[in-house]
Amino acid sequence: MSNTALEVGALAKVFGGLAAVDGVSLKVAAGERRVLIGPNGAGKTTLFHCITGTLKPTSGQVTLFGRDVTRLAEYSRTALGMGRTFQITNVFPDLTLGENLALAIVGTDRRKWVLHRPMQAYADVRRQALESLERVGLAGRADQPAKLVSYGERRQLELALALNTRPKVLFLDEPCAGLSPAERQRISQMIGELPRDITLLMIEHDMDVALGLADRVTVLHQGRVILEGSPDEVRANAQVRDVYFGHA
Amino acid sequence: MDRGRAVLAAVALAAALALPSAAGPFWTGLVTQMYIFGLLALSVDLLLGHAGLFSLTHASFFAVSAYTVAILQVRYAVPTALAAPAGILAGTLLALLFGLAVRTRGVYFILITIAFGYVVWGVAHRWSSFTGGDNGVTNVPFPALGAAAITSHTQYYYLVLAAVIVCGLGYRVFMRSPFGLGLRGIKASESRMQSLGFRTSAHLYAAFVLSGALASFAGVLYVYYNKFVNPVAASFPVSVEAALMAIVGGTGTIIGPFLGAAVVLGLRNWVSSFFELHAAVMGAVFIATVLWAPQGLVGIAGRLRARFGKAKERTP
Ligand SMILES: Nc1ncnc2c1ncn2[C@@H]1O[C@H](COP(=O)(O)OP(=O)(O)O)[C@@H](O)[C@H]1O
Ligand SMILES: [Mg+2]
Numbered sequence: 001m002s003n004t005a006l007e008v009g010a011l012a013k014v015f016g017g018l019a020a021v022d023g024v025s026l027k028v029a030a031g032e033r034r035v036l037i038g039p040n041g042a043g044k045t046t047l048f049h050c051i052t053g054t055l056k057p058t059s060g061q062v063t064l065f066g067r068d069v070t071r072l073a074e075y076s077r078t079a080l081g082m083g084r085t086f087q088i089t090n091v092f093p094d095l096t097l098g099e100n101l102a103l104a105i106v107g108t109d110r111r112k113w114v115l116h117r118p119m120q121a122y123a124d125v126r127r128q129a130l131e132s133l134e135r136v137g138l139a140g141r142a143d144q145p146a147k148l149v150s151y152g153e154r155r156q157l158e159l160a161l162a163l164n165t166r167p168k169v170l171f172l173d174e175p176c177a178g179l180s181p182a183e184r185q186r187i188s189q190m191i192g193e194l195p196r197d198i199t200l201l202m203i204e205h206d207m208d209v210a211l212g213l214a215d216r217v218t219v220l221h222q223g224r225v226i227l228e229g230s231p232d233e234v235r236a237n238a239q240v241r242d243v244y245f246g247h248a
Numbered sequence: 249m250d251r252g253r254a255v256l257a258a259v260a261l262a263a264a265l266a267l268p269s270a271a272g273p274f275w276t277g278l279v280t281q282m283y284i285f286g287l288l289a290l291s292v293d294l295l296l297g298h299a300g301l302f303s304l305t306h307a308s309f310f311a312v313s314a315y316t317v318a319i320l321q322v323r324y325a326v327p328t329a330l331a332a333p334a335g336i337l338a339g340t341l342l343a344l345l346f347g348l349a350v351r352t353r354g355v356y357f358i359l360i361t362i363a364f365g366y367v368v369w370g371v372a373h374r375w376s377s378f379t380g381g382d383n384g385v386t387n388v389p390f391p392a393l394g395a396a397a398i399t400s401h402t403q404y405y406y407l408v409l410a411a412v413i414v415c416g417l418g419y420r421v422f423m424r425s426p427f428g429l430g431l432r433g434i435k436a437s438e439s440r441m442q443s444l445g446f447r448t449s450a451h452l453y454a455a456f457v458l459s460g461a462l463a464s465f466a467g468v469l470y471v472y473y474n475k476f477v478n479p480v481a482a483s484f485p486v487s488v489e490a491a492l493m494a495i496v497g498g499t500g501t502i503i504g505p506f507l508g509a510a511v512v513l514g515l516r517n518w519v520s521s522f523f524e525l526h527a528a529v530m531g532a533v534f535i536a537t538v539l540w541a542p543q544g545l546v547g548i549a550g551r552l553r554a555r556f557g558k559a560k561e562r563t564p
Contacts (some may be wrong), residue, residue, distance in 0.1 A: 052443065078445035090443075092436040095429070103433045106426045107444035113454075118424035165444055 004066070005030040005169050005199040006051070011060030012223075013046050020046040021057070022223030028169075030065075033200040035210045037234075038220035044203045045087050047220070048171050051201075052084050053077045064169065079108055083167025085158045087174045087203070091146045097157055098142035101129035104164035128164070136160045137186060152183040159187065163194075170194070172202040176209060188213065211235060264409055268402040278517060280405050282509045283412045284469045288486075289493035289505030290419065291462035296491065297499030298428060299455050300435035301353075304487045305346055305361035308368040309460040311482030313339035313467030315372065318385035318477045328391040328472075335471070336464045342368075343460020350452040365487050372479040384478025391472045398472075408469050415462070416502050422458075423502070431455055463490075485527075492530065496537050498546030507545045 006028040013021040021043045028034050036044050049055040051062050053074035061070045069077050092100050105125050106112045119125065133142055136156040141149065146157060159175055175191065176184040188209045194200065204210040210217065211231040219227040219240050227233075227240055234240055268276045288310055295301040317335035320326035326334070349360045372379045379385070390398040391407070398404050422428050433441045434448050441448050471477050480486070489512055497508025512530065520526040541548050 054439065054443065073447070074442045075445050075447045078443060084443055086440070086443075090437055090440045092433050092440065094436050095432060099429060099432075102426070103429060103441070103446075104444050106430075107441070107446050111426050112430055112446060112451075113427055115422050115425040115427035115458075117426075118421060119426050119429050120424065122426075161440070161444065 003030045004028070005032070005064070006201070007061075007063040008047075008051060009061040009063070011047065011050055011062070012058045013043075013050050013055060014058045019223050021050060023060070024220070024223070024225055026218060026225070026228075028199060028201060030199055031196050033202070033213055033215045035214035035217050036201065036203045036220060037205070037207070037210055037217060042220040043223040044220055045173055048084065048173055048201075048203065052082050052171055054084075078165055081166070081168030082171065083162040083165040083169070084171040085162045085173055085175055087177060089151070089154045089158050091154055091157050091161065093147035094145060096143050096145055097133055097138060097149070098126070098129050100146055100157060101132055101142075101160060101164055102126075104161045105129060108165050132160045132164055136163075136190065152179050155179060155183070155187065159190070167198060169199040169201065172200070174203050174205060176204065176206060184209070268405055273401060276402060276405050278513060280401070280408050280473055282506065282513050283408045284466055284473060285490065285493060285513060286506030286509035287412060287415060287469065288463055288466040288490045289497070289509050290415070290502065291459045291466060292487075292490045293494035293499050293501075293505050294419075294459040294462065295455060296494055297501070297504075298423070298431040298435065299452055301350070301452065301456070302358050302491065303349075303361045303456075303459070304358055304484070304491065305349075305365040305368075306459070306463045306490050307482050307484070307486035308346065308365050309339035309343055309463035310467035310470065310486065310490075311368065311372060311477065311479075312342050313464035314471035314474075314477040314481055315379060315385065317468055317471045318388045319378075321389060322385055322387055329393055332391065332468050335468045336461060339464025339467055340457060340461040343457045343464070346460070347453045347456035350449055350456055361487075362484065365482070365484055369479055369482040369484065372482045380478070382478060384476055384481075386476040388471055388475045388477070401473075404473060408473070411465075411469060412506075415465070419502055427451070427454070489530070492534050494544075496533060496544055498544030501546045504544050504546045511545070 004027055006026070008024060008026040011021055011024045012019060024047055036047070038044055046055065050057040053072060057070070061068060063069065064077065064080055064082065067080070069080065092103070102119050102125050105128055111122065130142055133139060136159055138153060138156055138160070141153070146154060149157070155175065155178070159172070162170060162172070172191065176187050179187065184206070191200070191202070192213055202213065211234070214231050217229060217231055217234040218225055219234060227237055229237070267279055288306060292303060292306045295303050313335035316338040317331045320331040320334055321328070346361070346364050349357055349364065352360055373381065390404060392398065398407060430441070430446060430451055433446070434451060438448050470481070493508030493512050494505045495508065496511050497506065498504030511533070515529060515533065516526050519529045523529065537544060543550070
């Protein structure tokens with residue numbers, strides 16, 4: 001039981017009359033890399049939102065390392081080890097890249113409540129922010145406001161934010177969306193190099209990236225899991241080819 | 249702090265220190281008010297400029313604190329050393345209650361704070377056996393700590409100046425602290441802050457209470473200056489003017505609210521001497537700020553400096 005990182009049970013999310021997620025169950029082992037694929041509107045992002053607490057599911061359970069987190073707020077789930085990126089870039093445009101990362105670093109510890117010391121007084125936060133920027137290819141940019149860097153760089157920042165919340169389970173929602181082939185390759189390489197003790201769930205449209213990174217693949221269609229298997233099984237499956245490539 | 253700023257701060261401090269002897273009682277009084285209302289505007293801007301919450305109930309904390317001090321000093325002869333902290337405490341307790349407004353956002357937050365403000369004004373106005381009704385509480389003495397007592401408006405000016413400097417320095421640390429940065433993060437993207445582990449409602453609630461405490465402190469300084477307090481202190485226009493000062497001066501800065509207070513109080517003083525509808529002039533100033541200088545006076549100064557700096561670079 002303890003080597004199951006994440007378990008999702010019969011999860012559903014209804015918007016008005018539309019069941020965006022319609023009874024999804026998943027079990028992801030600790031350290032596993034799971035990729036979710038499916039055509040646009042399949043409910044992948046909504047499923048992520050419900051797992052990480054961004055949205056409340058209509059029904060179903062979410063269990064993290066054996067602990068029921070279904071009723072916990074998003075910040076509590078982050079404290080317990082969920083980290084995520086957003087499909088639509090969600091960074092702090094008015095803050096510098098360094099400040100963006102500083103918030104990610106103190107968000108999961110008690111220093112976020114400190115108001116009698118400047119953030120700059122925490123040398124370790126600054127150091128960690130600079131190291132992290134360097135790792136995602138943003139070295140030397142710490143003092144630039146996020147709104148002034150390119151779209152691709154904001155995607156890199158998006159990833160760096162998630163990595164600095166000390167995640168045990170990391171959710172990446174189309175990290176390569178909208179990037180040039182070169183940027184795409186750099187990000188997917190970076191994801192590939194993440195330590196194996198981080199359990200990874202990733203939504204990805206690019207089949208090559210997806211099947212290259214995944215240990216296992218889950219295919220969603222109209223809010224339901226239509227297939228789960230190894231990359232090879234998914235590649236060989238005729239139904240997936242029909243549903244996925246038919247729409248994409 | 250760079251050299252130019254340090255020089256500017258030194259000059260401003262020298263001017264502030266010299267003001268009472270150089271400019272006489274009228275200006276000393278006006279500038280004392282500018283400090284006090286600048287502090288109130290700063291408390292409003294703690295929420296507006298950093299967290300993006302537009303409160304229109306800050307006159308409530310200001311007035312509850314002022315009434316508490318006045319009633320304790322005048323009716324019960326409580327000394328300043330107890331009355332002043334009691335004023336801040338009373339205003340802050342009210343902020344603990346009104347802070348529940350942070351469960352809402354945007355226009356709902358504004359509407360709820362307006363309603364809160366009217367409740368406090370109504371109590372001040374109607375509960376006349378306790379608050380003195382429209383006359384309020386009069387004959388508040390100058391503050392005194394044991395044998396050390398303030399005896400003139402000039403002395404009081406210096407006390408308020410010292411208080412403003414201490415608050416400004418403290419505010420500066422606060423702005424740069426993890427907590428202050430967190431507020432700016434919430435203003436930029438609350439959803440991202442939650443996913444980074446911040447309990448944003450608690451963060452905003454703490455900021456609201458802190459802001460209420462600062463407004464309460466301004467209320468204490470006000471009542472000892474003004475010598476009386478009546479329901480006008482709790483009224484909606486005071487809350488609006490405090491926000492106006494922050495916006496006209498420049499939100500998200502320390503100096504902005506004080507500059508805004510200078511503009512608003514100065515204009516009111518000047519315009520009302522020959523024009524009855526001075527409120528309309530304030531409205532026009534506000535509209536002009538929003539349309540042409542959304543960053544306020546501080547923003548204009550920044551733009552001028554950028555242009556001037558560039559011109560200097562071009563000349564060999
Ligand atoms: N907040 C919302 N309100 C109403 N409908 C939504 C909302 N978010 C998503 N949907 C709908 O739910 C379905 C699934 O969307 P989404 O989870 O974004 O799919 P995917 O990420 O797989 O492309 C779509 O039909 C979408 O229009
Ligand atoms: Mg999506």
